[in-house]
Amino acid sequence: MQLLNRYQISIFIIIAYLFALLCRMEWVLWAGGYSDFIWNNQLMISTNDGYAYAEGARDMIAGFHQPNDLSYYGTPLSTLTFLLCKVLPFSLETIMIYLSIFLASLIVVPIILIGKEFGHVKEFFVASLLAxxxxxxxxxxxxxxxxxxxxVIVLPLFAIWGIIRLHFKGDLISFLIISLSMLAYNWWYPSSYxxxxxxxxxxAIYTVVLERRNLKNYQAILFMILAITAAPYAVRLGLIIALFGLIYFRANLLSVRVMIGLFVSVLALFVIFGGLNPIWFQAKFYLFRSLGDSSSVSFYFYNVNQTIMESGRIDLDLFTQRISGHWxxxxxxxxxxxxxxxxxxxxxxxxxxxxxGFLALKGGLRFTIYAVPIVAMGFGYLLYYLLKRAKIAKINLIAFIITVVALIPSIVHIYYYKPSSVLFKTEVNVLDKLGKIAKRDDYTLAWWDYGYAIRYYSDTKTLIDGGKHLGRENYAVSYALTMPPLNSANMARLxxxxxxxGYTQNFGGKNLEQILKDYNYIELGEFLSxxxxxxFSPPLKSRDIYYFLPDRMMGIFPVVAKFSRLDLLNGKEWAEPFFVIATNFAQTQNGIALDNGIIISNDATHIELGGQKFRVNSYIETKYDENMKLNKTIHNIDxxxxxxxxxxxxxxRFVIMDREMFNSSYVQLFVLENYADTPFEPVILEPAAKVYKLKR
Known part of the structure; x- marks a missing residue:
């Protein structure tokens, strides 16, 4: 057992914290060299969902937001950011970039404190560096x-530290550490439930099996249940304080009968407020995957979970790398x-x-983060355990060397892992211009990846975003982007x-069912025709609709198409669209060889794929002139x-596609700017992104 004083433990915490912080600064130094990542004299964030909280913070600073604009006004991260903007001399954009550096590095604190309770501070110091x-x-x-x-990891680790502290010290303060950490965790991240x-x-199982006579364990469980019940946060906090006061001042009243009564009351509160509902929802989404998003009674939509990389299954090698850097x-x-x-x-x-963490093998790589600190603690402990058993001299020096070696894979990963900002400056410039043209009640239609950023930079409403993108919600937007302009315009307006x-009539987001009902359609096929x-007469216009069509969406366009390329009556998918992009190609004797195996004949009259030849309908070249006007050269072939x-x-870039994709609104409006004789008019036409306004 290592007996270190508070000063020494504090030194370990400070060193580990500074290490974590400095490693995170590497991206700032790298990204700062690219002007494309900078807007308003500050780097832009690299996560789509971050713009949801940024929008909420922005609206809190302004003091208002539009009704039904889906703003994250008042959410925990937005609130914390808003408060920091009020007390610190930094801009919202600056706080958005650096906040994670300072808060995430706090993971080292509970890890080292757990090591202190175990009497193995040095071992857990190593763990804090790894984690x-x-x-x-x-x-x-x-x-x-x-x-x-x-x-999201820091707060539960504090709760675990409280449990371990209670085990060794049995002090009442541990009750507050456990319950307030859980309460804060549940407030900060509702999915932590x-x-x-x-x-x-x-x-509870541990207590019943191994420490059934330990009264303080049962009391701690009461605190934990109170912290996680779905009662309002103020009510939970009040009950926690009341229970703490009862134990602190009137512990003699806590007879077996009273404890049973408290458990019955707290469990009743847990059930009454729907304690099991969130668990079932999470299990359905990540474990019980199905093609159909059958939340609609009538139709089956495509499940967005099948297209999110973070919820995709991973192999063992990647799994181990994500958790520990190396297998x-x-x-x-x-x-x-x-x-x-x-x-x-x-x-x-x-x-x-x-x-x-192990759920990542089935539920997706996003879960690996939970196993990181626990496995790291195991590594630190095993390292010193083996060195001590081997009776090696200069244990700390050897441990230091092995720790550095163990850290190298993660450090190398940091050096090479260089995500870009969500949007480039050129794209943000388009959204900024749109914000000066559109009203706050207008809608900007785009794929859900861009939803939050659109709302932050243009301050317009969106149909879908990173939080609102179930299959039934994505269907209409997918349809609008992948169908011809006339169909697209009608669907967008609807x-x-x-x-x-739906915000006033509350038909549960089942827009398609309500449309069929109001338009007196019995069959879906008749409506789609x-x-x-x-x-066809769409509803009267109550606000303007803008289409935001970024160039970078081209890379995910086939995925966008999936959400409307299925039979809604049975969930069966249609054939995959043919849409191929190639930026790497070379001239050969047989033609232009693309990096995906396709060969374009020298006269561009056919392509060769998989040993088969396919005739080309049209070959088109697009090029901007000196005035940034798009010119098209069209060769009709067959x-x-x-x-x-x-x-x-x-x-x-070469783009090869079938007739259906060629006629899509995205290709016609973004790639070719064929807006004449369509229900659209151009608003902003720039190579990085284009904005069109729906005229009807």
Whole structure:
């Protein structure tokens, strides 16, 4: 057992904290060299969801927001940012970039404090270094990653520290550490509910099996249940303080009968406020995957969870790298955790975090972050355990060398992991111009990846975003972007007007069902056929609709199309659209060879793919002149062919697509600027992004 004083422990914490902080500054130094990442004299953030909280903070600073604009006004991160803007001499943009650096680095504090309780501070100091920059934790807490992840591991670790502290010291302050950490965690990150419930349940099992006579454990469980029940936060805080006062001043009143009564009351409160509902929702979304988003009674929509990389399944090698930087460090960490649990059985309460981390193998790589600190603690413990068993001289020096070696994979990862800002300066410039043209009640239609950023920079409403993107919500936007302009315009007007109508009539977001009802359609097919016609009458316009069409959306366009390329009556997908982009190509004897295996004939009359030749309908070249006006050179080759070939000269890009994708609104409006004789008029035409206004 290492007996270190508070001063020495504080030194360990400061060193570990500065290490974590400095490693996160590496991205700032790198990104600062690229003007494309800078707006308003500050770097822009690198996470889409961050703009949701940025919008909320911006609106809180302004003191208002528009009704039904989906602003994150008053959410925890937005509120914290707003308060920091009020007391610190820094801009909102600056706080957004640096906040995660300072808060995420706090992970070292509870780790070292847990080591203090175990009497193994040096071992857990090593763990704090590893955990603070492990791949997945770094990726989601680096500079510019303005999101709730900056405290999503820190807060539960403080709760676990409180449990371990209670085990060794049995002091009443531990009750407050446990419950207030959980309460803060639940407030900061509502999705933490499942983990908090799991920790509480495991602690209850641990108590019943191993410490059933320990009254303070049962009291701690009461505090934990109060912290995670879905009652209002003020009510929970009041109950926690009341229970603490009862134990502190009237512990003699806590007979077995009284304790049973308290448990019954607290559990009743837990159930009454729907304690199990959030757990079931999370399990459905990440574990019980299905093609259909059948939240609509009538139709089956495409499940967005199938297109999000973070919720995609991963292999073992990536899994271990995400948690520990290298598989060897991971294995050592797992072994060390098992040894820790044998020596300190109380550490079994960390199993839910390990379990949630292992859920990544099925639920997606975003979960690996939870296992990071626990495996790191295991590594630190195993390192010193083996060195001591081997009776090696100069243990600390050897431990230092091995720690540096173990840190190298994560440090290398930091050096090479260089995400760009969500939007480039040229794209933000377009949105900034749009904000000066559009009204706050107008809608900007774009794919959900851009929803939050659109609202932050242009201050207009959106149909979908990073939080509102279930299949039924994405369907209309996907349809509008991938169908011809006339169909697109009718669907966009319908979706916007019925979205607004839904706020007052409350038909549960089932816009399509309500549209069919109001337009007296019995069959979906008849409706989808009619909106393609000029004779279709969309709802009267209540506000303007703008289309934001960024160049970078081209890379995900086939994914966008998936959400409207299925039979809504049974959920069966249609054939994949043919849409291929190539920026790497070379001239060969047989033609132009693209990096994806396609060969374009020298006369551009056909393409060769997989040993088969396909005739080209039209070959089109696009190029901007000195006045940034788009010029098109069109070569009609075979009107019966279904393949279209476009060479975007200024972008150095070939785009090959089928007839359906060629006729899509995105291709016609962004790539070709074919807006004449359509329901659209151009508002902003720039190479990085284009904005069109719906005329009807």
């Amino acid at each position: 603070s920059i492990a791949n997945s934790y770094y990726n989601r807490t680096m500079a510019g990653y303005y999101d709730t992840d900056m405290l 499942t983990l908090c419930v799991a920790i509480t349940l495991f602690y 060897s460090v991971f294995i050592a960490g797992v072994i060390g955790y098992v040894l820790l649990c044998f020596k300190f059985r109380i550490f079994l309460v960390a199993i839910p975090m390990i379990g949630l 979706e916007v007007e019925y979205t607004e109508k 009619d909106i393609k016609k000029e004779t 009107n019966l062919a279904d393949i279209y070939l476009i060479y975007m000269v200024d972008y150095g």
